[in-house]
């Protein structure tokens with residue numbers, strides 16, 4: 001049975017993974033959380049389903065199974081798959097049968113290509129599916145990635161890659177064993193403003209980089225860990241850093257072009273606020289790079305909205321504000337060579353990301369945002385929490401592992 005094989009291979013690959021997860025949770029917070037459980041959800045508000053099912057565009061189009069019909073899948077990704085030349089929706093996986101039927105009908109997905117979480121492993125026998133897109137709460141990323149690889153499918157997995165570096169390593173190993181592609185859905189690498197910013201920084205448009213600042217914050221409404229998975233440690237990890245701050249962390253790395261050699265950080269978990277019973281309200285981090293450049297990253301679920309990336313060099317300052325959203329980016333350089341930039345339509349990032357994955361599968365081309373990048377970031381997040389917990393600067397190896 002594929003299910004048995006994949007579960008066994010998962011456990012073999014991860015060793016005492018359950019124990020590791022418990023340790024990680026208790027290491028980052030004094031509060032223990034309940035175990036993560038798959039649970040179908042209602043159709044999110046504001047979803048506009050297609051009036052007519054989208055059509056497959058090419059013979060060599062990659063058939064993808066969407067796992068998890070939540071807000072991001074239904075509002076952002078599924079409508080954009082129609083814009084991706086080489087991909088089509090081949091199957092759906094959901095824990096809510098009524099929503100599965102409604103969405104399946106709207107997208108023209110055959111009834112025998114609609115799966116529950118329990119019968120997901122049957123995709124091994126479904127040749128219409130070449131790849132899966134994991135769009136579930138973080139706690140389930142590793143399990144479904146490893147099960148998809150066991151079924152011989154390629155995997156596009158949402159950020160953050162997983163709850164721990166142990167899980168990330170198991171996902172990468174499973175992909176290698178299956179000889180299948182693993183991509184982490186870091187869409188900013190395909191978004192015209194961020195791509196242009198990377199090019200400008202490589203060309204030293206602000207001179208030598210000295211200081212980087214990123215800020216990814218919003219103020220969450222009243223909620224509890226039981227009502228919203230993003231506030232539930234077992235499902236989401238430590239909170240805003242994994243969910244939103246990861247964009248600032250990514251920006252600091254791809255704009256500087258460096259890996260940090262040390263990290264110091266502070267976390268804040270206010271008492272008596274149900275939103276933060278299990279997760280942190282904010283995380284502030286300082287990265288020091290080998291060049292001497294320093295990045296200061298702030299992320300919060302309890303501060304007024306911000307989505308900023310700023311790079312201050314010897315000759316000027318690059319400002320992207322907003323920096324990493326779905327649309328509405330603004331970018332300028334202030335200083336010696338001041339100018340504004342409008343490099344393209346940010347909404348093309350979705351189709352560009354999907355086509356990159358499809359091309360990697362069909363043409364065997366390298367993936368820009370592979371599992372190693374996701375693992376690197378989770379290692380850095382673990383180092384951030386270790387620094388905050390232990391009140392010390394953490395030194396890093398070039399691959400992001402903590403030294404000592």
Ligand SMILES: NC(=O)c1ccc[n+]([C@@H]2O[C@H](COP(=O)([O-])OP(=O)(O)OC[C@H]3O[C@@H](n4cnc5c(N)ncnc54)[C@H](OP(=O)(O)O)[C@@H]3O)[C@@H](O)[C@H]2O)c1
Pocket residue numbers: 037038039040041042044068069070071072073093094095096099134135136137138158159160185187229235243
């Ligand atoms: N790249 C980006 O810009 C971006 C933006 C937003 C989110 N994301 C990522 O996408 C993933 C999903 O986020 P989302 O915003 O779509 O979340 P969401 O709206 O809450 O949807 C999550 C879906 O996961 C399924 N699910 C299974 N067990 C669940 C449980 N115990 N609690 C909640 N949901 C459960 C449900 O689908 P069914 O009802 O079909 O079973 C649910 O609708 C996360 O990894 C997130 O980080 C990425």
